[in-house]
Amino acid sequence: xxxxxxxxKIFYGFSIIILLAVSILLVSYPxxxxxxxxxSRVVPLEKETNVSQEGIEIVRLxxxxxxxxxxxxxxxxxxxxxxxLEQLDRFTSKLSIVxxxxxxxMIRISAEKISSVADTLINYINKKExxxxxxxxxxETVKRIQYFEETQKNFQNFKLKQSLEIATEEKxxxxxxxxxxxILELFIVFFGILASFLLSKIITRNLFKLHKVTQEIxxxxxxxxxxxxxxxxxxxxxxxxxxxxxxxxxxxxxxxYLNSIINSMADMLIVLDPQLKIxxxxxxxxxxxxxxxGELIGEPINIIFSSAHSLFTGTEFEQHVKxxxxxxxxxxxxxxxxIDIPVLFSxxxxxxxxxxxxxxxxxxxxxxxxxxxxxELRALSLTDPLTGLYNRRGLLALGxxxxxxxxxxKEDVMLLFVDMDNMKWINDTFGHAEGDLALIEIAKIMRIxxxxxDIIARIGGDEFAxxxxxATRNEENVLIGRLKKNLDSRxxxxxxxxxxxxxxxxxxxxxPYVGSVDEFLTRADKLMYKDKRDNLKKHSD
Amino acid sequence: MKxxxxxxxxxxxxxxxxxxYAGQSNYRGKKILYVNSYHxxxxxxxxxxxxxxxxxxxxxxxxxxxxxxTKDNTSEQFCKMSGLKVKKIIEEFKPDVLIVADDxxxxxxxxxxxxxxxxxxxxxxxxxxxxxxxxPYKNTxxxxxxxxxxxxxxHLRKFSKxxxxxxxxxxAPHERRNVAYYDQYIExxxxxxxxxxxxxxxxxxxxxxxxxxxxxxxxxxxxxxxxDSKEAANFIYVHIRIPTGSDVEGMTLVSLxxxxxxxxxxxxxxxxxxxxxxxxxxxxxxxxxTNKKGLLSLNLHIAGKLGIVFTPAMFxxxxxxxxxxx
Numbered sequence: 001x002x003x004x005x006x007x008x009k010i011f012y013g014f015s016i017i018i019l020l021a022v023s024i025l026l027v028s029y030p031x032x033x034x035x036x037x038x039x040s041r042v043v044p045l046e047k048e049t050n051v052s053q054e055g056i057e058i059v060r061l062x063x064x065x066x067x068x069x070x071x072x073x074x075x076x077x078x079x080x081x082x083x084x085l086e087q088l089d090r091f092t093s094k095l096s097i098v099x100x101x102x103x104x105x106m107i108r109i110s111a112e113k114i115s116s117v118a119d120t121l122i123n124y125i126n127k128k129e130x131x132x133x134x135x136x137x138x139x140e141t142v143k144r145i146q147y148f149e150e151t152q153k154n155f156q157n158f159k160l161k162q163s164l165e166i167a168t169e170e171k172x173x174x175x176x177x178x179x180x181x182x183i184l185e186l187f188i189v190f191f192g193i194l195a196s197f198l199l200s201k202i203i204t205r206n207l208f209k210l211h212k213v214t215q216e217i218x219x220x221x222x223x224x225x226x227x228x229x230x231x232x233x234x235x236x237x238x239x240x241x242x243x244x245x246x247x248x249x250x251x252x253x254x255x256x257y258l259n260s261i262i263n264s265m266a267d268m269l270i271v272l273d274p275q276l277k278i279x280x281x282x283x284x285x286x287x288x289x290x291x292x293x294g295e296l297i298g299e300p301i302n303i304i305f306s307s308a309h310s311l312f313t314g315t316e317f318e319q320h321v322k323x324x325x326x327x328x329x330x331x332x333x334x335x336x337x338x339i340d341i342p343v344l345f346s347x348x349x350x351x352x353x354x355x356x357x358x359x360x361x362x363x364x365x366x367x368x369x370x371x372x373x374x375x376e377l378r379a380l381s382l383t384d385p386l387t388g389l390y391n392r393r394g395l396l397a398l399g400x401x402x403x404x405x406x407x408x409x410k411e412d413v414m415l416l417f418v419d420m421d422n423m424k425w426i427n428d429t430f431g432h433a434e435g436d437l438a439l440i441e442i443a444k445i446m447r448i449x450x451x452x453x454d455i456i457a458r459i460g461g462d463e464f465a466x467x468x469x470x471a472t473r474n475e476e477n478v479l480i481g482r483l484k485k486n487l488d489s490r491x492x493x494x495x496x497x498x499x500x501x502x503x504x505x506x507x508x509x510x511x512p513y514v515g516s517v518d519e520f521l522t523r524a525d526k527l528m529y530k531d532k533r534d535n536l537k538k539h540s541d
Numbered sequence: 542m543k544x545x546x547x548x549x550x551x552x553x554x555x556x557x558x559x560x561x562y563a564g565q566s567n568y569r570g571k572k573i574l575y576v577n578s579y580h581x582x583x584x585x586x587x588x589x590x591x592x593x594x595x596x597x598x599x600x601x602x603x604x605x606x607x608x609x610x611t612k613d614n615t616s617e618q619f620c621k622m623s624g625l626k627v628k629k630i631i632e633e634f635k636p637d638v639l640i641v642a643d644d645x646x647x648x649x650x651x652x653x654x655x656x657x658x659x660x661x662x663x664x665x666x667x668x669x670x671x672x673x674x675x676x677p678y679k680n681t682x683x684x685x686x687x688x689x690x691x692x693x694x695x696h697l698r699k700f701s702k703x704x705x706x707x708x709x710x711x712x713a714p715h716e717r718r719n720v721a722y723y724d725q726y727i728e729x730x731x732x733x734x735x736x737x738x739x740x741x742x743x744x745x746x747x748x749x750x751x752x753x754x755x756x757x758x759x760x761x762x763x764x765x766x767x768x769d770s771k772e773a774a775n776f777i778y779v780h781i782r783i784p785t786g787s788d789v790e791g792m793t794l795v796s797l798x799x800x801x802x803x804x805x806x807x808x809x810x811x812x813x814x815x816x817x818x819x820x821x822x823x824x825x826x827x828x829x830x831t832n833k834k835g836l837l838s839l840n841l842h843i844a845g846k847l848g849i850v851f852t853p854a855m856f857x858x859x860x861x862x863x864x865x866x867x
Contacts, residue, residue: 067853125850132845136866139841142856 005232006203013195017188024184031177038170045166048103049159051095055107056152058088062118063145069125070138081122088115107155110148117141206234210241221256222249268333268343272360276301276318279359288366290336301362306332306340321360325349333364342367384458386436387443392465395457399467399517402455403509406469414476414508415517416466417524418446418483419532421501423462430497438500445490445500449483465521476506503532569601571819573812574636576627576650578643578666579612586612588804589642589666595805596812602819605634611645624649631660638815642666642808643686647674651681661824663814665807669722671829682824684810686802688719688788689835691726693758693800696837700784700797700849703755705732709746710760712736719760731758740767744776751782759787759796770794778842784849793861797847799838806834836860 062084069077088111095108121137206228216224225245228238262269263283271280278296286293289304296303305312312320312331320326327346334340343364350359382394390398399415406413420442427435439462446456446464455467468479483502491499505527507520575593579586590606597604607630609623627650631639639655641647643666651662657678664671664683671677671685698704708723708731710716720734733754735746743765750757762768774794777785786798793799814827839851842864856862 063853070850070852130845131848131850132841134850135841135844138850138853139856139862139865142853145853146857 006234009199009202009232013199017192017195020184020188020191024181024188027180027184028177031173031180034173035170035177038166038173045159045162049156051104052107052152052155052159055091055095055104055111056149058084058091059111059114059145059148059152062088062114063142066118066121066138066141069122070134073125078122078126081118085115085118085122088118104155106151107148110144110151114141114144114148117144203234206230206238210234210238213241213245217245217248266365268362268364268366270301270304270362270364272301272362274357274360276321276360278303288335288341289333295336304333306334308332308340321347321349321357330367342371387440387458389443389446389464390455390457392457392459395455395459395465395467396517398455399520402467402469403517411469412508412510413520414468414479414506415520415524416468416479417505417507417521417528418442418464418466419503419528420462420464421503421532421535422498426498434497438498441490441500442502445483445486449486450479459521465524467517467520476508480504480506501535503528503535505529505531567601568816568819570603571601571638572603572605572634572636573597573638573640573815574631574634575604575606576639576641576646577606577608578641578645580608580610583612585804586642586666589808589811592805592808592810593640593642593665593812594808596809596816600816602816605636609645609649611649620645620649624653628654631655636660638663638818640665640811640815641683642811644668647671647676651678652676655680661815661818663811663818663824665811666804669718677825677829680824682814682827682829684807684814685829685831686807687726687831688723689800689802689832690723690758690788692835693786693788693798694727694730694756696798696800696855697756697758697784697786700847701755702783704730705753705755706730707733707735707750707754707757708760709735709737709743709750709757711762711764712738713764716760723758736760738766740765740769740773743768743773747777748780751780754783756783757785759785759789759792761789762791774842778846781843781846784847785843793838793840793863795843796838797840797843797849799840799861800835801838802832803834803836806832838863841865 062081065077065081065084069081071077092108092111092115095104095111117137117140121134121141124134124137209226209228213224213226222245225242226238228235265282265284268285268288269280269282270278270285273279278299278301281291281293281296285291285296289296291304301317302312305317325346325348329345331343331345332340333343344367345362345364347363348361349357350361352358382390382397384391384394403413420439423435423438426438439458442464443456443458446466450456450466450468453469455469457465459465468475483504487500487502490496505524507523507527509520575590577586577590581587594604607627609620609627611620611623614620614623623645627646631650639651639660639662641651641662641664647664647667651664652674655662656675658680660680662678662681662683664676664681666686667674667683668686671681671683694706706727708720710720713736716736720731724731733750735750737743737746743762747757762770762773770791771794777795781797784797785795786800787793787796788800788802790799790801793801810830810832814824817827818824837855837859838861839855839859840863843849844851845864851859
């Protein structure tokens with residue numbers, strides 16, 4: 001099949017239509033020529049008809065003049081009649097001279113006869129011939145006039161018949177002509193419509209293909225290609241388009257690829273418009289918060305901020321965003337089912353050339369597991385965060401170990417129970433912070449009082465316990481003395497607002513012994529309370 | 542819009558079909574009964590009937606003619622019997638319109654039986670005056686038959702020296718009545734009226750009338766004893782000195798100018814009036830008229846004898862030329 005360009009297609013299409021139009025002219029030309037020939041026949045027909053009409057008018061004029069002459073008999077009437085007769089003679093002369101009026105021969109002969117008899121009649125009347133002769137001559141004149149009229153009428157009818165024949169012939173030609181025109185016009189219209197349809201199809205078919213491919217590209221499919229094999233201008237355009245697509249595919253991340261990345265993210269991704277309304281969320285957001293993507297799109301970001309725990313209430317988020325990016329804010333999201341989720345929330349802002357916000361990209365990491373672990377770890381801690389000493393759990397855990405070791409080594413174990421006096425008074429008088437400082441000072445005194453392997457613990461608000469290893473009953477007083485000495489040293493330091501004092505109870509377990517740390521604590525606790533009562537009694541005395 | 546267009550086309554077709562149907566069949570099935578006072582073969586009444594038949598042919602009208610035969614049978618009894626027979630035929634035929642031609646049909650059929658009834662009646666050939674029958678009735682109209690005496694007088698006056706008119710005719714009541722009507726039409730210009738019984742009297746009265754008239758009008762020769770047309774023509778040609786004329790067909794040989802009536806004109810008018818009635822017109826809406834057409838006869842012999850030259854116009858309209866050279 002031959003390949004044509006679009007301009008060639010249009011040119012050939014219109015050329016065919018023009019050829020058809022020319023063919024109409026060629027077909028109609030002979031018919032038009034025939035009509036022209038018929039028209040040329042009409043011209044002499046008109047001339048003959050006009051001349052015959054002129055003849056009848058002259059004859060009627062003569063008749064009226066004779067009538068007047070018969071009635072009046074005057075010289076004047078006779079002259080008028082003569083003039084009319086001369087006019088008739090000129091008419092007959094014209095008919096005999098003009099060649100193309102040969103068809104009027106009978107009219108001419110008839111007029112000549114009138115002329116002849118009328119001349120005689122006028123002479124008779126003029127000479128006052130007998131009425132009988134005049135009447136006979138007059139009768140003859142009238143007869144010839146009637147004959148002339150009849151001849152003229154027949155001629156007119158004949159010419160009318162000829163005119164009708166010509167008109168009929170013309171009508172037939174025109175009918176054929178119109179029929180031909182109609183058929184050809186219909187053919188042209190049909191062909192024109194068909195050609196226009198095909199032409200538009202040829203042109204638009206490839207354009208539609210291009211359009212479809214552009215739609216696929218718009219939806220992110222860079223793998224698609226235009227399949228146009230024609231060599232015309234659109235074919236060339238399609239080739240260039242495919243090349244462009246190939247280059248584009250190499251340099252552009254497809255939408256599907258991007259989507260798959262975004263949706264595979266473990267963290268939540270939320271994209272906001274400049275009005276901080278959600279325009280895009282990834283799959284993780286839907287999974288964690290329980291909202292479908294459709295439920296969130298168009299909603300303000302505040303919908304997912306927990307009102308109980310969030311940092312961003314009111315317009316605070318907007319103000320933060322205006323300042324720029326921020327990372328790792330620990331805030332809470334709220335799910336569709338109103339459950340708070342702790343997240344690490346980061347925000348970055350995408351701006352245009354004029355520094356106007358185009359998009360706000362938010363990422364959030366679910367830290368629920370982390371927070372739970374932290375709590376568990378906090379619960380499992382063996383040390384007292386305030387004083388840095390072991391806490392009760394630490395004392396019990398380590399103490400049991402130490403007791404087992406001492407039991408195995410058949411060594412004595414001493415447990416000292418210490419309670420800080422006036423703790424409530426210090427808190428009430430100087431505040432809890434000062435109370436905490438007092439506890440820290442006690443811890444410090446206890447650290448410098450006891451040995452490294454000893455287990456020193458804060459087991460309650462103002463209660464301390466020490467498990468001293470390898471200590472004998474003989475050393476009981478040494479340790480208490482050292483503690484009191486160190487306590488006094490503190491109390492004697494200048495600037496101290498209050499005096500620290502301790503109540504103590506000591507329980508010593510000699511090997512081989514049985515029992516737990518709790519039993520030692522109970523025994524020591526009782527002794528400590530005895531000491532506390534003694535101290536109170538001493539102070540009251 | 543399309544529905545309105547289709548509806549208009551439908552109405553147009555309906556209207557056209559109605560017009561075509563009406564044009565073709567307006568008179569189809571309608572019946573006209575023609576009552577001829579006389580018999581077939583009588584020139585005058587045949588002419589009247591011919592005129593009616595020409596007009597009605599092709600209209601679809603059912604036409605029937607009935608003859609009373611009262612030209613030769615003039616007795617009162619016969620005429621009445623004939624009238625009754627016609628009445629019976631009318632009742633059987635049940636015409637939509639009845640045409641009656643000449644006086645006897647009116648006298649013996651319409652006047653006694655169909656005066657002011659629903660059946661429309663068109664008359665023709667009624668001589669001079671319908672009021673003699675107490676007509677017109679509300680169901681009658683038609684054409685009255687008169688002699689064209691006024692036109693005849695005007696023609697003769699062109700060739701006479703004066704306006705005095707003499708008349709000679711058969712001595713009978715109907716002739717005297719005719720002359721009375723003549724006088725009405727030409728304003729009592731007939732100064733000398735002579736009624737004769739025989740041919741000799743006719744000749745002698747003619748000679749006498751020439752002396753005191755400027756023109757002479759002849760009545761019909763029917764009834765004049767010893768009448769000889771050829772001899773009359775010769776007599777006139779020898780003795781004539783003034784123009785003569787007649788409205789009677791048989792007297793043109795002795796008249797310079799004859800102007801006779803057209804029987805066809807009567808029948809044609811009656812038939813046209815009948816069609817108008819079938820179209821819905823009432824007889825009272827159609828005027829009663831008199832005849833206008835005349836058949837001109839020119840006698841060249843007499844003209845030559847009198848030195849009269851006719852005009853070309855007269856020759857052209859003349860239906861009869863007596864004495865023309867072959």
